[in-house]
Amino acid sequence: DIQMTQSPASLSASLGETVTIECRASEDIYNGLAWYQQKPGKSPQLLIYNANSLHTGVPSRFSGSGSGTQYSLKINSLQSEDVASYFCQQYYDYPYTFGAGTKLELK
Amino acid sequence: QVQLKESGPGLVQPSETLSLTCTVSGFSLTSYSVSWVRQPSGKGPEWMGRMWYDGDTAYNSALKSRLSISRDTSKNQVFLKMNSLQTDDTGTYYCTRDWGYFDYWGQGVMVTVSS
Numbered sequence: 183d184i185q186m187t188q189s190p191a192s193l194s195a196s197l198g199e200t201v202t203i204e205c206r207a208s209e210d211i212y213n214g215l216a217w218y219q220q221k222p223g224k225s226p227q228l229l230i231y232n233a234n235s236l237h238t239g240v241p242s243r244f245s246g247s248g249s250g251t252q253y254s255l256k257i258n259s260l261q262s263e264d265v266a267s268y269f270c271q272q273y274y275d276y277p278y279t280f281g282a283g284t285k286l287e288l289k
Numbered sequence: 290q291v292q293l294k295e296s297g298p299g300l301v302q303p304s305e306t307l308s309l310t311c312t313v314s315g316f317s318l319t320s321y322s323v324s325w326v327r328q329p330s331g332k333g334p335e336w337m338g339r340m341w342y343d344g345d346t347a348y349n350s351a352l353k354s355r356l357s358i359s360r361d362t363s364k365n366q367v368f369l370k371m372n373s374l375q376t377d378d379t380g381t382y383y384c385t386r387d388w389g390y391f392d393y394w395g396q397g398v399m400v401t402v403s404s
Contacts, residue, residue, distance in 0.1 A: 183350075216390035225383060225394035226334065237392065269333055273389030277349040278324075278336035 184208050184272050188281030194289045201257045203284045205270035210250050214274030217246055217255045220283075221266045229268075230255065262288065291315035293323070293384045293395035301374050301402050311367040311384030311395060318342065318360055323367045324387040325358065326394075329380040339387055340367050374402045 185208040195201045205215065213233040218226035228237045230246035233253055243258040257264055265288055270281040297309035311323060318340070325337040338348040338358045346358050357370045367384060379402045385391035 214389060218391075225397055226391070227394070228390060228392050231388070231390040231392075271334075271336075271390065276347060277351070278389070280333040280335065282333045 183277055184211060184275055184279050186270055186272055186279050186281040188270055188284055190284060191282065192285045192287070194287045195260050196289045197260055197262065199260045201260055201264075201286065203255045203268055203270075203286075205248075205253045205255075205281050207251045207253070207272055211272045211274035213249060214272055215246070215248070215253050216271045216273065217244075218269045218271065219264075219266045220269065226269060257286075260288075291386065291393045293386065293393060295382060295384050295395045295398040297382075297398055297400070299399055299401060301378075301400060302404055303375055303402055305374055306370060306372040307374055307378070307382075307400060309369040309382055309384075309398060309400075311369070313365050313367070313384075313386075316386065318362045318365060318367065322387040323360075324385050324391065325367075325369050325382065326385055326391065327378075327380050327382045328397075329377070332380075334383075337369070337371075376402050378402050 187206045189204050215233045217230040220226040229240050234246045245256050268284045292314045294312050322341045324339040326334045328334040340358050355372050360367045381397040381399050383397045384395045386393040
């Protein structure tokens with residue numbers, strides 16, 4: 183199975199700040215990577231797919247980048263509604279696997 | 290609009306079988322694939338398996354011996370059955386529309402395995 187290692191596990195940032203979350207795959211996943219946002223008590227919501235494509239309706243302050251085994255999610259100008267947990271997921275190979283998550287809080 | 294909704298029991302006895310139903314609307318099961326994803330409280334999600342649009346299935350090898358996914362296209366429903374449940378199967382179970390990535394998720398159903 184492809185292991186997804188996400189960092190950091192938790193993150194505290196101020197409003198307006200730029201935040202970056204990293205995800206490393208145990209092998210090349212050829213941009214088969216998605217990012218999700220999950221607020222407490224809610225289902226995960228798709229933010230980014232194919233490593234860098236913004237899902238419909240997602241604010242442009244969210245962006246994804248990377249290739250090979252290294253990927254990142256960047257949030258520009260952090261807003262209060264961005265407080266959530268974030269997960270990466272690879273879909274290059276079965277079984278699809280997720281990272282353990284990054285919990286983003288306001289400083 | 291696209292919607293998925295899970296239904297099933299919230300409490301299952303250890304060693305028993307879990308049966309869940311995903312009812313979809315706004316898209317056809319013969320055009321889109323649907324996956325089941327579960328998430329223990331406070332942890333990352335785990336992909337369980339997929340019902341392809343053509344009726345084929347794919348399973349997480351870690352669960353394959355216990356898991357079965359089927360569908361009834363006339364009722365727009367996808368079913369999950371998993372046997373020999375243990376306490377570490379406790380969590381929230383979601384059905385999702387599946388492109389490899391998951392663009393729509395149901396609200397989830399919380400399943401507790403306990404006697």
